[in-house]
Amino acid sequence: MTKILLINPHSRGVYEVLKSSAPTYPPLGLCYIAAVLEKGGHEVKIIDMAVEDMTELEVIKQAKQYSPDIIGLSGATANIECSYSLARQLKDIALIVIGGVHATALPSEAIQYANVVVRGEGEHTFLDIADGKDIKEIQGITYKRNDVVINNPDREPVDNLDDLPFPARHLVPIRKYYYLGKKSLGISNIVMSRGCQFNCTFCNKKIFGYKVRQRSVENKFEEIKQLVETYGTKEIHISDDTFNNDRDNIMSLWKLLIKEKIDVKIHPSNGMRVDKVDEEQFILMKKAGFTGVVFGVESGNQEILNNIRKGTTLQQIRTAFKLAHKVNFDEIWGTFIFGLKGETIQTAKNTLKFAMELNPTIAKFHILVPYPGTEDYRRLKSEGRITVKSWNDYKHFSKPTFNPEGMTREKLSKIYDSANKTYLFRPRSIFN
Template sequence: MKVVLLSPPQNDKMFPSLGIAYIGAVLKKSGHDILIIDGAGISLKEMIASIKDYHPDIAGITMNTTNRFDVLELAKQIKSNLKIPIILGGPHPTLLPDQLLKNYKYIDFIVRNEGEYSTLELVNSLEKKKTFSNIKGISYRDNNKVIHNPPAEPILDLDKLPFPDWSFFNLKKYSKQVEYPEKYKKYPVGSVISSRGCPFRCTFCSSSQFWGHKNRLRSPENIIGEIKMLYGLGIRFIVFNDDNFSSNTKRAIQICKLMIKEGLSEKMGWQCRAEVNVMNEELIKWMKKANCNMIEFGIEDCTQEGLKWFKKSHTQQQVDKAFDLCRKYKIKTKSYFIVGGDHETKENIKRKKKYIENLNPDITTASILLAYPGTEVYDLGKNQKLFDESVWLDNCVGEKFHSRAPIYTGPHLSYSELISASADINYWWGRKKGQYGIKDNIKIAVDMLKQGDINKLFRMSLAVIKQKLSFK
């Protein structure tokens, strides 16, 4: 069968979609005719023209909460032009399948959670005109009734999956982020996920709702095989997009040792996300030897009250130790903080700035607390009647929203105060570290205008102007 897999048109994507690259590889291995159209840097009109030229039998589209309306417009136009079955996959449809199937009749199927094998079974059934009732992990309509089949079992042996198929992607399109070492910026950047699943239950995160709570690990040998493939594609910098690359320190060290043994550490740089509570000197020493350039840490808050509210399991002592070790071995650090929550106050935000100054990360990002579907924060907001499930049918534009999701304010700060605080911290620390000059600010403004997000540009500009008045 001819299957087209799509990521929607978007100008500011950091990485190509691993999801459709994996699914494309599985479908191709099973003998299906595959076309992947990557939406980075192309228009909706161009994408529709390419789809029509291919004449597919089925279309599959990856969707998240932020891009949901771009995906819905793409799906609507495909159905209007081609009248073929349309499958959605990704975090947003996984968490809200009922709403999507009831409200958008041009969506035919939703593949929930991991998509590789459920999508293959569905495509095979469509090809052979068989029933869908025995395919685990899918949702669909039957005589206007929405059916949710039982969930599929998580893929326990991730090594059995083929490597993602990057043959349809122009990897040079993707933005070179400010933290990438200068010598690698002329090369494409590769994305690898070495594990799936997260045992933690942070209030703001839905990752475990998608991947499950069990941490499933690929073998070091399998990961090195994929990195070698990426090197052959011209990639010289790797970003591990696991929730926690260091969840198993023994495996992480073995990956580093294999990078060195295979000569990859001399040719390529890399960065990853990790939890501070598992970092130790031996691990960081091997990461440095393997040419790790940066580690990203989710710190989120600087008070015990805030850490408890976010359900973070680390201590401030563990944070200090991890950052001290990174400095000792000259690995850059990126810290993530969240502005918002029931504990958040103006005084706490001032403490957060002081804490960041003492911690001295190379890069920091302070994000506004957003109530994404599948998170505990979302349930709290619904219980407080701040919003209900119909919010996802709205375009989510205005003071109460950010990145097409509702803001969770908490009892002490307003929407505008949270937006201002986030902009203040990001701009203050970026300027302090020399990351936001005039050219950078112009680029940010131009990118927002290209996306048609004039409202966001105005709000962010106003927040920066107000920062000295609100949070001195």
């Protein structure tokens, strides 16, 4: 039996505008890995720095007290510096493994701080490490031998997601998680599928890949039932890249939730495809407990939507919002990105005008963040337009990390500020 400590780094600064109302979710990736490790007979502890608001010194103290054989650190780009810092300070007490979306995108960087880097989905790869399998035989890892970086062959993604145990939420303080100020509610997240067949230039799909793998209706239902009955969850947030990709599957799930009278609110936090919705689907979603819908609009310009390969049209977006308003969801979200390829001052104005036309109850305007692993990152880096030096600067959706094409960085920031204020204080918003 191997003793393993998994650490979720803090995310301070990611939601700097919201501060105390910033959302926190259980670290599902680590919880899935922990569940597979426990099933394999290993001892696992999870420290979630984000929800516990822990300092690095506090984590190091707990890690030394626990005395693990392996320490696993996850991290997105916005908090990878925390993982690297912890790895430097903990490397003498355990084998250091770093995984997650950033390490998968830049394994040659991450291996400078770790003994092993896990690329892609981590459940079976981490189990091989914990089982003591020969490092040369473990798929999906990067390591060093005699200062030479070695990338083993990629591991195939988990084909049948039903084979995975439910996330080990018993290892995290489940009642401490909350969303946008709703601290009295039991909030949890769920992944109903993995993968996305679309190819947006701003999205990193190196973890789950392009092949969409759906969990069965029964498997998803049982996890939702567990969340409600065992953990007292009142609100579930769907974290899929595109959860409404398989209409028949999700419609069957909503019908089952209604039939079994599962009392829980549902929120599609990562959004829905506007080209895969219809009125019947919305009506059933509302009956099943959905409080709202979220649409990734991105831009009010068809040329920019084409540039980023979104695969949607302005008319499809209009239709989706019109149907959502007709069904009368409590919340209709629209998310928009400034600074995409082809952006000018005029196209930015068009996007704000389009947002006004769509009239979401909540509009979230962001500045493009070109994360490693995305086409936008590769393009901007090759053109010498990335301006920041630290991954910590990738925490902000409100501050440009690059020199945009059709305007200055300062102008892009002003457009972001103006759009948020203009939409928030529009007459319709004030009177509603």
